[in-house]
Amino acid sequence: MTRSRDTTGVHVTRGLIEVLVDRAADAEPSRVNTVLDATPASEFDADLGLDPSTLVLTHLYFPAAGRSVSDVFGVDLGTPAGRGRARFLTHPQGPPELTRRDDLAGVVLLAVPPWEVASVTAFDRRGRRLELTVVDAEPPVESLPE
Known part of the structure; x- marks a missing residue:
């Protein structure tokens, strides 16, 4: 049965x-405040029941990578060019919505306490809530070119 x-x-x-x-x-x-990246559904080994072009958030970039260059020159070397059009943000003291102080992206996942999957909400860059679907699948294994 396919979804x-x-x-x-x-x-x-x-x-x-x-x-x-x-x-x-x-x-x-x-x-x-973490940059996220996605993988097209077509690249997963399993059929996710999604259109092949649907992007699934699968990776994060560690904020400390490239920090010294970013601090001096304002260039973020921790995120490859053209990647990371989503962010994960937390509001430890609330509110459970985007604020003017937040770094925005095309998609923002926002978490508030208690720190559970159910406390994460998705928004677009204008602060409108988006439906968030958790996919039970492992992203494809990647390797570096030789």
């Missing part, structure tokens, strides 16, 4: 969202 081909909302792998929630809990009371 309907869904192209709306935001899709994230269970593994990624669990790692993000764990990072939020470890960082409290500090905020977390």
Whole structure:
């Protein structure tokens, strides 16, 4: 039985969202601001029941990567060019919505306590809520070219 081909909302792998929630809990009371990246559904080994072009959030970029260059020159070397059009943010003291102080992206996943998957909400850059779907699938294994 195949599921309907869904192209709306935001899709994230269970593994990624669990790692993000764990990072939020470890960082409290500090905020977390992490760049996320996606993989097209067509690149997964399993049929996700999604249109092949649907992007599924699968990866995060560690904020410390390239920080010294960013601090001096304002260039973010921690995120490859053209990647990372989504962000994960936390509001340890609330509110459970985007604020003017937040770094925005095309898609923002926002978490508030308690640090659970159910406390993560998706928004577009204008602060409108988006449906968030957790996908039980592992992203494809990547390797560096030789």
